[in-house]
Amino acid sequence: MTTSQSNAAGHPADRGDCHPQTLLLLGASGDLADRLLLPGLGRLVATGDRPNLTLLGSGVDDWDDERWRRRVADAFAAAGATGPRVKEVVRTTCYLPADVTKEEDLRRLLSNCHDQLVIFFALPPAITAKAAAALTRIGVPPGTRLMLEKPFGTDAVSARSLNEVLARLVPEEQVYRIDHFLGKSTVMNILGLRFANRIFEPMLTSTHVACVDIVFDETLGLAGRAGYYDGAGALIDMVQSHLLQVLALIAMDAPPTLAARDLRGRKAQVLRATRVWADDPATWSRRGRYAAGEVNGKRLLGYADESGVDPNRGTETFAEVVLCVDTWRWAGVPFRLRTGKGLAARRKEAVVTFKQPPRVPSGLIGYDQPDRLRIGFGPDRLGLDVNINGPGNPLELGQAHLVADFGPGGLPPYGEVLRGAFDGDPTLSVRGDTAEDCWRIIAPVLECWRAGAVPLREYPAGSWGPEDSLLIPVPGVATGG
Numbered sequence: 001m002t003t004s005q006s007n008a009a010g011h012p013a014d015r016g017d018c019h020p021q022t023l024l025l026l027g028a029s030g031d032l033a034d035r036l037l038l039p040g041l042g043r044l045v046a047t048g049d050r051p052n053l054t055l056l057g058s059g060v061d062d063w064d065d066e067r068w069r070r071r072v073a074d075a076f077a078a079a080g081a082t083g084p085r086v087k088e089v090v091r092t093t094c095y096l097p098a099d100v101t102k103e104e105d106l107r108r109l110l111s112n113c114h115d116q117l118v119i120f121f122a123l124p125p126a127i128t129a130k131a132a133a134a135l136t137r138i139g140v141p142p143g144t145r146l147m148l149e150k151p152f153g154t155d156a157v158s159a160r161s162l163n164e165v166l167a168r169l170v171p172e173e174q175v176y177r178i179d180h181f182l183g184k185s186t187v188m189n190i191l192g193l194r195f196a197n198r199i200f201e202p203m204l205t206s207t208h209v210a211c212v213d214i215v216f217d218e219t220l221g222l223a224g225r226a227g228y229y230d231g232a233g234a235l236i237d238m239v240q241s242h243l244l245q246v247l248a249l250i251a252m253d254a255p256p257t258l259a260a261r262d263l264r265g266r267k268a269q270v271l272r273a274t275r276v277w278a279d280d281p282a283t284w285s286r287r288g289r290y291a292a293g294e295v296n297g298k299r300l301l302g303y304a305d306e307s308g309v310d311p312n313r314g315t316e317t318f319a320e321v322v323l324c325v326d327t328w329r330w331a332g333v334p335f336r337l338r339t340g341k342g343l344a345a346r347r348k349e350a351v352v353t354f355k356q357p358p359r360v361p362s363g364l365i366g367y368d369q370p371d372r373l374r375i376g377f378g379p380d381r382l383g384l385d386v387n388i389n390g391p392g393n394p395l396e397l398g399q400a401h402l403v404a405d406f407g408p409g410g411l412p413p414y415g416e417v418l419r420g421a422f423d424g425d426p427t428l429s430v431r432g433d434t435a436e437d438c439w440r441i442i443a444p445v446l447e448c449w450r451a452g453a454v455p456l457r458e459y460p461a462g463s464w465g466p467e468d469s470l471l472i473p474v475p476g477v478a479t480g481g
């Protein structure tokens with residue numbers, strides 16, 4: 001499914017195909033641009049949707065146009081993006097080396113941008129903050145849109161001060177705080193599943209739901225990203241951003257429309273009501289770090305031995321936290337968010353576990369599993385575990401697993417979020433107050449971990465995580481996997 005083509009003000013979206021646009025990519029020589037942004041852009045351009053787009057790359061590396069064009073061409077080709085529009089973007093793109101924390105360099109960059117401008121900050125938070133502050137001193141052309149990669153700031157205070165700086169540059173509707181999970185087709189499918197069916201939505205309340213698990217287990221290790229990851233860790237890298245966004249989409253009330261104002265308003269409401277279970281992060285969070293091991297037959301170096309990692313920082317590669325969403329609908333239902341790297345198997349799904357039926361009639365035997373709704377984020381699928389009479393003895397229950405594959409979306413997530421910014425539709429980006437709130441939610445956990453109140457447990461790469469990574473059991477709640 002796709003999102004509304006209306007912008008925040010409810011007007012028809014400001015389609016980029018009507019006028020020329022320039023995407024100024026800051027951090028163009030970095031890893032994020034190469035792995036995710038350029039492939040997403042290539043696929044978007046290949047759709048023919050952006051006939052008047054010019055790409056301008058800028059980075060600290062002293063590259064020339066030719067080297068940059070090679071990088072863009074390779075990234076587009078690897079993403080399977082082909083066609084005349086793609087060739088045109090590669091042919092016309094230029095690269096300007098710059099230190100974007102310096103006003104004179106920014107001035108030079110802006111003097112090369114003549115169309116409606118979209119600036120993508122693919123930079124570490126501290127550099128983004130400095131570049132944005134420098135921009136306030138020189139100004140940006142009217143109508144400029146700003147896209148900022150996560151993490152947005154490094155805590156609630158820095159997020160607030162970055163929001164204040166951005167507000168001096170452009171109106172909030174022109175700020176796109178990127179969370180590429182919001183561009184994943186399955187994450188967007190949560191909206192269709194919940195609000196275009198009668199059968200699920202009335203069940204998604206504390207009356208019927210025992211708990212909600214949002215799990216993102218990866219087999220991948222650090223993958224050469226120490227420079228960023230060692231300063232972040234699993235809680236900031238995944239929970240503070242992606243998993244809280246998924247929680248918001250699962251827990252929010254129905255928005256009247258999918259326009260940015262309605263959808264983001266609903267998400268903001270639910271996140272404002274979210275906090276650590278029992279306000280006790282020492283009990284309701286866990287952290288771990290993978291040691292050397294084998295994942296899918298491949299040796300993985302221990303995280304602490306990876307080049308660029310400072311083992312004394314104690315950065316976690318596994319994080320789990322239990323949250324409550326203190327609303328009428330959800331009070332008393334634990335939301336368990338978990339993510340880890342270097343684990344035995346990929347498991348990327350949100351699972352809604354329902355309470356037991358009020359009474360299973362005696363005579364029906366073998367009830368031992370609650371029913372569950374599963375929303376898979378890779379593979380993209382919907383699953384329903386239901387108890388039915390099994391084969392053989394007709395009175396004996398068995399669990400059936402109904403599965404529907406969604407198939408991948410038309411565009412990769414970065415293609416979707418870029419399209420939102422080009423169209424002037426911030427629906428798929430994170431609103432400023434929400435970015436601050438997500439830091440507020442995890443702050444007590446970070447504080448507690450930094451104070452050493454929760455041990456950093458080692459787990460061998462290729463295992464299921466610390467202590468077999470059973471999700472933290474919540475007393476009095478029938479949960480399970």
Ligand code: BG6
Binds near residue numbers: 218378
């Ligand atoms: C990124 C995180 O934002 O999301 C990575 O920085 C993580 O650590 C990735 O692996 C997961 O997203 P995807 O789209 O690769 O499933």
